[in-house]
Amino acid sequence: MSASATITTPTPALEMRGLAVASMKNPNITMAADVNWTVNPGEFWVVGAPQNSGKSDFLMTAGGIMSPAAGEFSFLGQPMPIFEESRMAHRLKLGFVFDGGQLVGSLTVAENLALPLRYHSRLSADDIEARVTELLELTELMPWANRTPANVTRSWRQRAGLARALALTPEVLLLDSPLTGLDLRHMVWWLGLLDELSRGHRILGGQPLTLVATADDLRPWRKHASHVACLHKRQFLVLGDWDAVDDSSEPAVKELLQE
Amino acid sequence: MQEAETTMLAAPPPRAGLGRFYTDLIGRRVFKFLIALHGVGAFALITFGVMLRKFSVARSVVRPLIAREISRAGVKLMPMFLFAALALGFLVIGQTVSLLTRVGAANNYLGSIMVLVVVRELGPLLTAFLVLARVGTANVVELGTARAMGEVESLEALGIDPVHYFVVPRVIGMAVGIFALTIYLILGTLGSGYLWAFVQDVPIQPGDYFNQLAGALTYMDFILLALKTVAFGFIIAIVTCYHGLAQPLQLDQISRATVRAVGQSVIACVALDALFIIAYLTI
Numbered sequence: 001m002s003a004s005a006t007i008t009t010p011t012p013a014l015e016m017r018g019l020a021v022a023s024m025k026n027p028n029i030t031m032a033a034d035v036n037w038t039v040n041p042g043e044f045w046v047v048g049a050p051q052n053s054g055k056s057d058f059l060m061t062a063g064g065i066m067s068p069a070a071g072e073f074s075f076l077g078q079p080m081p082i083f084e085e086s087r088m089a090h091r092l093k094l095g096f097v098f099d100g101g102q103l104v105g106s107l108t109v110a111e112n113l114a115l116p117l118r119y120h121s122r123l124s125a126d127d128i129e130a131r132v133t134e135l136l137e138l139t140e141l142m143p144w145a146n147r148t149p150a151n152v153t154r155s156w157r158q159r160a161g162l163a164r165a166l167a168l169t170p171e172v173l174l175l176d177s178p179l180t181g182l183d184l185r186h187m188v189w190w191l192g193l194l195d196e197l198s199r200g201h202r203i204l205g206g207q208p209l210t211l212v213a214t215a216d217d218l219r220p221w222r223k224h225a226s227h228v229a230c231l232h233k234r235q236f237l238v239l240g241d242w243d244a245v246d247d248s249s250e251p252a253v254k255e256l257l258q259e
Numbered sequence: 260m261q262e263a264e265t266t267m268l269a270a271p272p273p274r275a276g277l278g279r280f281y282t283d284l285i286g287r288r289v290f291k292f293l294i295a296l297h298g299v300g301a302f303a304l305i306t307f308g309v310m311l312r313k314f315s316v317a318r319s320v321v322r323p324l325i326a327r328e329i330s331r332a333g334v335k336l337m338p339m340f341l342f343a344a345l346a347l348g349f350l351v352i353g354q355t356v357s358l359l360t361r362v363g364a365a366n367n368y369l370g371s372i373m374v375l376v377v378v379r380e381l382g383p384l385l386t387a388f389l390v391l392a393r394v395g396t397a398n399v400v401e402l403g404t405a406r407a408m409g410e411v412e413s414l415e416a417l418g419i420d421p422v423h424y425f426v427v428p429r430v431i432g433m434a435v436g437i438f439a440l441t442i443y444l445i446l447g448t449l450g451s452g453y454l455w456a457f458v459q460d461v462p463i464q465p466g467d468y469f470n471q472l473a474g475a476l477t478y479m480d481f482i483l484l485a486l487k488t489v490a491f492g493f494i495i496a497i498v499t500c501y502h503g504l505a506q507p508l509q510l511d512q513i514s515r516a517t518v519r520a521v522g523q524s525v526i527a528c529v530a531l532d533a534l535f536i537i538a539y540l541t542i
Contacts, residue, residue: 063416065415100409102413103410104405104413104414105404118317118319119320120317
């Protein structure tokens, strides 16, 4: 048997071909067209885009929350979006962190974290409580566990959104502008934890997590994300590593680097 | 001067134009009504489908939500319904006694009139309207806010069907709540009715009064009462949830959505009540 026959290509975590992204508010408006992009398992991508350029729409389409206007894409080998109950287990391998957390307002922070576990898993109440405690400790949310989202500041709600997305041990995590509006302390914490998750964290059983985050400023991500893409004026540019970013003459990239 | 007079004479729209204006207006209203009916009907079918398909899904999450909704649309409204029962009994008996004493028949028809007015008509309809005012409006505001704050998308991202989480408990809770509250309202009204008759010196014994009630009730009253109250609960929950949840809302649009939901719920309940009157008359 030849050596080449034993080499297997990993199934891409996300693969988009000719994808068009519509606006959530007005489906007739296209926010990104002809997106061709492959995210391999274990990669850490940051997608830079100015404000109001469709970052959230793009990420929600990638997360299967919105249907694409055109084209096709797959998640870990299966076509997206997934709405069928029969493929829900596969769909839950993808976690999503919204800008601002978007927690359920009628539940406390701890109840928000427990919600996906109570809904999808067959864990006992004690096991769910133990998992929630673990997530609260990881995200330093213990003091806010019994407060409703309205009584927690945005920075901590954002962390609660992360904790909730990690509850079901995803393999791919999409984060919508996770650093927006954070002070330096919170920003350092986020970048540190995302690095650990990317390498493999005990909270996920040591498995490296594939990460895709959006940002309107690429500078904080330089020593953390391994790959960079850019969304500007409905065009999706796959730049590659940071050397490619530095070599890029695209004005949009310069703008996102604040140069 | 002559020119001004000519302009003034020309100012009112011609008769044909005015007629066109009104037919257009009615046409637009009818068209809007049909669109709303289509939207609410589709939402009702989706909800019914989710109720059946996900009957045994995530019971540990949905059951407490149903219990909370039953409490909200039922148990917590009990004090208000006690007051409503006293008032309704007074209202119906007061008017009936004043009318029937003129023909000397007050003690012969009180029970029959109570069944006719309270059991068949006012009891279910008044309950539906009070629950709509107290809980239905809150549904639109809560769900509209949840929609505006992106909670629907966050549930979808977690693989949780928003209809299963937000709508199904409200539909079941409101159907059970309106059914139970109607029973309490009717029992309270029948009891308070006798009390008011006693206060007004109507010479009727409790046994005679309750014999009249039992004589006026048929088995169909019980069946149609149950169907009607559950249908009212279903309609109010569906219409209010539809206006709160089914379309993306901005925070400033919630008040208008609430007004629309109340108007449509009232129309739908009255229309359904009319259908039940036909059922009573034909069976």
